[in-house]
Structures are given as C-alpha cells and as structure tokens.
Amino acid sequence: MAQPWRRLPIQIRFNDVDRLGHVNNNSYFSYYDLGKEEYLNNILKVDYHTQDVAPVIANINADFIEPIFYGDEIVVETRVCHVGQKSFTLEQQAVNERTGRTVCRCKTVMVCISMSQQCSVEIPATYRAAFLAEQAQAND
DSSP: OOOOOEEEEEOOOGGGBOTTSBBOHHHHHHHHHHHHHHHHHHTSOOOTTTOSEEEEEEEEEEEEOSOOBTTOOEEEEEEEEEEOSSEEEEEEEEEETTTOOEEEEEEEEEEEEETTTTEEOOOOHHHHHHHHHHHHHHHO
C-alpha cells in the first residue's frame, strides 16, 4: 500500500537540544507523535472521546541517520505502509528541508482497541475507506 506522504513542519524548541547542540533522540518521538496526530485527526477522523474504537501504539522503532541541530528546518512525513486485520503500520521520516536528506525513519504499529472492552478489534470500515482514499490519491 503506497500512500502519499502527509507533511508537517516541526518547530524545534530550545529544550529539545542537548549539550552537544543536537536534538536529543527522545524529542524525535514527540515530532513523530505530532505527525501521527495530524494523520489520525485529518485522515481517520479519530475521536477518543466519542468513538469506542481507537488506535493505540503497540510498537515503535526509529533509525537515527543524521543529527538534527537547533535551527534546522525539519518536516515530518507520515503515511500508512501496511494494513492488517486489527492493526496498521505508520511509516514516518524526518526530513531536513534545506538539504532534502532524511535524518530519521520511524515505523509504528497501531492496534485498534475497543475502549469499552479493552481488547483488540478489527480495523473499522471507516478507517479502511480512508486508507483506500489516500492510496487512490497517490495513484492519481
């Protein structure tokens, strides 16, 4: 499944930077969370307050390729790369806008759970339709 990248500019904060002058590895996950939030809100229309089924993080892995420095212009790109029965995988990357280079890659497995039953459930039909609509956009 090849979806288009959804791009979100990231503001690097002073407290993201360590003594060595580069962004601490923990901050990358905050940046990726912003990309996830944008995807979940705008594509899947997830509402944790009113919907019983919602995706939660089951696994997350990152490959740190190059450091990010304070002042770098970073964009987080997010898309779905795999859809299963109860889970889907988000592929993300942080890109330095000045150099065009990918500085970090991340994959996150999101499992759909029933909030009321506290167990995994099948991906809702509305999510599947949204995944297919995004994929169709990539094929246009």
